[in-house]
Amino acid sequence: xxxxxxSGGGLVQAGGSLGLSCAASGRTLSTYIMGWFRQxxxxxxxxxxxxxxxxxxxxxxxxxxxxxTISRDNAKNxxxxxxxxxxxxxxxxxxxxxxxxxxxxxxxxxxxxxGQGTQVTVSS
Numbered sequence: 001x002x003x004x005x006x007s008g009g010g011l012v013q014a015g016g017s018l019g020l021s022c023a024a025s026g027r028t029l030s031t032y033i034m035g036w037f038r039q040x041x042x043x044x045x046x047x048x049x050x051x052x053x054x055x056x057x058x059x060x061x062x063x064x065x066x067x068x069t070i071s072r073d074n075a076k077n078x079x080x081x082x083x084x085x086x087x088x089x090x091x092x093x094x095x096x097x098x099x100x101x102x103x104x105x106x107x108x109x110x111x112x113x114x115g116q117g118t119q120v121t122v123s124s
Contacts, residue, residue, distance in 0.1 A: 002027040002113045004096045009118030012086055016122070020081040022096030022115060030074040033099040035111055036081045038092035038120075045095070047106040049081065059104055064090075086122045093117040 008020040022034070035050035049060045049070040058070050067085040072078065079096060097111035105111070 002029070002032060002098050004098060004113055004115035006094065006096045006115045006118040009094060009120045011121045011123065014086060014088055014122055014124050016086050017082070017084045018086060018120060019083070020094055020096075020118060020120070022079040022081075024077045024079070024098070028074075029072070029077040029079070029098075031100070032113075033101060033104060034070075034072060034079040035097045035099060035105070036070060036079075037095045037097060037108060037111075038090075039095070039117075040089075040092040043092075045108060047108070048094070050099075050104050050106055051079065052104050057104055059106060061106070083120070086120075088122045088124045091120060091122050093119050 003026045036048040039045040051058045051070045055072045069082040071080045095117045096115040098113040099111045101110045
Protein backbone atom coordinates (compact mmCIF):
# COMPACT_ATOMS: atom_id res chain seq x y z
CA UNK A 1 0.00 0.00 0.00
CA UNK A 2 1.17 3.49 -0.75
CA UNK A 3 1.49 6.14 1.96
CA UNK A 4 0.46 9.69 1.06
CA UNK A 5 1.33 12.99 2.73
CA UNK A 6 -0.20 16.28 1.64
CA SER A 7 1.37 19.69 2.13
CA GLY A 8 0.91 23.28 1.00
CA GLY A 9 -2.37 24.20 2.61
CA GLY A 10 -2.92 27.52 4.31
CA LEU A 11 -4.88 30.74 4.43
CA VAL A 12 -5.34 32.82 1.27
CA GLN A 13 -7.57 35.69 0.21
CA ALA A 14 -10.30 35.23 -2.35
CA GLY A 15 -8.89 35.44 -5.85
CA GLY A 16 -5.52 34.18 -4.70
CA SER A 17 -3.60 31.03 -5.53
CA LEU A 18 -2.29 28.07 -3.60
CA GLY A 19 -0.41 24.94 -4.58
CA LEU A 20 -0.81 21.60 -2.86
CA SER A 21 1.60 18.69 -3.03
CA CYS A 22 1.13 15.02 -2.25
CA ALA A 23 4.25 12.94 -1.67
CA ALA A 24 4.02 9.18 -1.93
CA SER A 25 6.13 6.51 -0.30
CA GLY A 26 6.01 2.76 0.01
CA ARG A 27 5.14 2.06 -3.61
CA THR A 28 5.84 3.70 -6.95
CA LEU A 29 3.30 6.43 -7.62
CA SER A 30 3.16 5.65 -11.34
CA THR A 31 1.19 2.49 -10.64
CA TYR A 32 -1.77 4.51 -9.38
CA ILE A 33 -4.39 6.83 -10.71
CA MET A 34 -4.28 9.81 -8.36
CA GLY A 35 -7.00 12.10 -7.16
CA TRP A 36 -7.76 15.07 -4.98
CA PHE A 37 -10.89 15.28 -2.86
CA ARG A 38 -12.07 17.88 -0.36
CA GLN A 39 -14.37 18.08 2.62
CA UNK A 40 -15.87 21.34 3.83
CA UNK A 41 -17.24 21.71 7.37
CA UNK A 42 -20.59 19.99 7.70
CA UNK A 43 -20.44 18.54 4.21
CA UNK A 44 -19.54 15.21 2.66
CA UNK A 45 -16.20 14.67 1.01
CA UNK A 46 -16.35 15.50 -2.70
CA UNK A 47 -14.26 14.85 -5.80
CA UNK A 48 -12.01 17.64 -7.04
CA UNK A 49 -9.73 16.19 -9.72
CA UNK A 50 -8.03 13.02 -10.88
CA UNK A 51 -5.14 12.20 -13.19
CA UNK A 52 -4.14 9.11 -15.15
CA UNK A 53 -0.99 7.14 -14.46
CA UNK A 54 0.89 8.80 -17.30
CA UNK A 55 -0.49 12.25 -16.52
CA UNK A 56 -1.95 12.61 -20.01
CA UNK A 57 -5.60 12.43 -18.96
CA UNK A 58 -7.32 14.47 -16.27
CA UNK A 59 -10.83 15.12 -15.07
CA UNK A 60 -12.25 17.82 -12.84
CA UNK A 61 -15.32 18.66 -10.85
CA UNK A 62 -17.38 21.31 -12.60
CA UNK A 63 -16.91 23.62 -9.62
CA UNK A 64 -13.13 23.83 -10.13
CA UNK A 65 -12.79 23.40 -13.89
CA UNK A 66 -10.72 26.19 -15.38
CA UNK A 67 -9.34 27.25 -11.99
CA UNK A 68 -7.56 24.14 -10.66
CA THR A 69 -4.90 22.05 -12.36
CA ILE A 70 -3.84 18.57 -11.31
CA SER A 71 -0.43 17.29 -12.37
CA ARG A 72 2.08 14.65 -11.40
CA ASP A 73 5.80 13.99 -11.46
CA ASN A 74 6.27 10.24 -11.28
CA ALA A 75 10.03 10.60 -11.01
CA LYS A 76 9.50 12.57 -7.80
CA ASN A 77 6.61 10.37 -6.64
CA UNK A 78 4.53 13.52 -6.20
CA UNK A 79 1.13 14.78 -7.30
CA UNK A 80 0.19 18.45 -7.35
CA UNK A 81 -2.94 20.56 -7.28
CA UNK A 82 -2.53 24.16 -8.41
CA UNK A 83 -5.48 26.26 -7.31
CA UNK A 84 -6.06 29.67 -8.88
CA UNK A 85 -8.94 32.09 -8.52
CA UNK A 86 -9.79 30.70 -5.11
CA UNK A 87 -13.23 31.36 -3.66
CA UNK A 88 -14.47 31.16 -0.06
CA UNK A 89 -16.47 28.08 -1.05
CA UNK A 90 -13.18 26.31 -1.81
CA UNK A 91 -12.46 26.28 1.92
CA UNK A 92 -12.05 22.65 2.97
CA UNK A 93 -9.65 19.95 4.03
CA UNK A 94 -8.04 18.65 0.85
CA UNK A 95 -7.12 14.99 0.57
CA UNK A 96 -4.84 13.19 -1.83
CA UNK A 97 -5.87 9.65 -2.79
CA UNK A 98 -4.59 6.74 -4.87
CA UNK A 99 -6.62 4.34 -6.99
CA UNK A 100 -5.60 0.99 -8.45
CA UNK A 101 -8.55 0.97 -10.84
CA UNK A 102 -8.08 0.86 -14.60
CA UNK A 103 -10.20 3.93 -15.32
CA UNK A 104 -9.98 7.60 -14.40
CA UNK A 105 -12.43 7.56 -11.54
CA UNK A 106 -14.08 10.33 -9.56
CA UNK A 107 -15.72 7.94 -7.12
CA UNK A 108 -14.39 8.02 -3.56
CA UNK A 109 -14.77 4.27 -3.04
CA UNK A 110 -12.43 3.57 -5.97
CA UNK A 111 -9.56 5.16 -4.07
CA UNK A 112 -7.99 2.81 -1.53
CA UNK A 113 -5.20 4.93 -0.07
CA UNK A 114 -5.64 8.36 1.47
CA GLY A 115 -3.49 11.07 2.99
CA GLN A 116 -4.27 12.80 6.25
CA GLY A 117 -5.47 15.99 4.57
CA THR A 118 -4.35 19.60 4.50
CA GLN A 119 -6.50 22.60 5.40
CA VAL A 120 -7.20 25.29 2.81
CA THR A 121 -8.99 28.40 4.00
CA VAL A 122 -10.08 31.15 1.62
CA SER A 123 -11.09 34.44 3.21
CA SER A 124 -13.52 36.84 1.55
